[in-house]
Amino acid sequence: TSPKIPGKVTRIGQNAFNNCKKLTSVIFEPSITGAKLTIGKGAFQKSGLTYLDIPERVAVVEQDAFANCLSLASVTVESSTTPLTIGSPNTAVSGDHPFYDSNNITTLILNRELAKAHANVPMALFKNHSRLANVQLSEQVKSIYDEMFYNTGIQTITIPGSVTLIEENAFSACENLTTVTFEPNSSNTPLTIDVQSKYINYTPFYDSNNITTLNINRELVAIDEYMPMALFMNHSRLANINIGAQMKTIHR
DSSP states (O other), rough: OOEEEOOOOOOEEEOOOTTOOOOOOOOOOOSSSSEEEEEEETTTTOOOOSSSOOOOOOEOOOOTTTTTTOOOOOEEOOOOOOOHHHHTTTTEEETTTTTOOOOOOEEEOOSOOOSSTTTTTTOTTTTTTTTTEEEOOOOOOOOOOOTTTTTOOOEEEEOTTTOOEEEEETTTTTTTOOOOEEEOTTOOOEEOOOOOOOGGGGGGTTTTTOOOOOEEOOOOEETTTOOOTTTTTTTTTTOOOEOOTTTTOOOO
16 A cells, blocks of 8 residues: 655644554655645554655654654655754654664665754664665765664765764664765865764764774864864774875874
8 A cells, every 4th residue: 555645735643654554655745835744753653664755845754753664674865955854843752763663674865964853862863773784875964963873784884075064873883884985075174073072982983893994085073172083993993094185184
């Protein structure tokens, strides 16, 4: 079953398609008027979705919207000039994110900047999704938030030049991660690493200890210049480092 959401619809309510096991896909029809769509809390929770394409007209995806979708393998977020807000504006719940416990997702194609509904709550969008191996980030992505890919199955990651912020524990505990590439920025804008804690276990790649190759063609800066960046401290398997022309500083 593949329901069509008409373009005039502006909100899919809480638990609207909850536990619809025969719902394998959903089609979001375009809006003639440009109306934006909010996908409410638990809207497709425990459904039979196998793949998901989030179009430009979706403006907000609330907590648990696609939680416990055990057949969901692929997620694509289409490009837009405005960010996609993650979370419920009226409810701040740490760890209760839209894809909670949809642990069979293997592929994410992210073609859009994301925004937090609550600045003080970790996004943790795909935290503990151990089967998530293929992540593609486009040039529209500007921020990689705290715990966003914590303990995932990512094998290689390319950080586009458009990214200007990576927050704490973004790629921590990724045991399969072997190659990290930082692409250059077209305007030579530095990439800010959110290191505000004195503890190394908050750095973006903490405990991703199987990284062997680092390709870095970007200047990095820390939010707190007095804190050690320690970005790859104790990564004993990191043997191949390629430094490009944009990198000016090797931090402590």
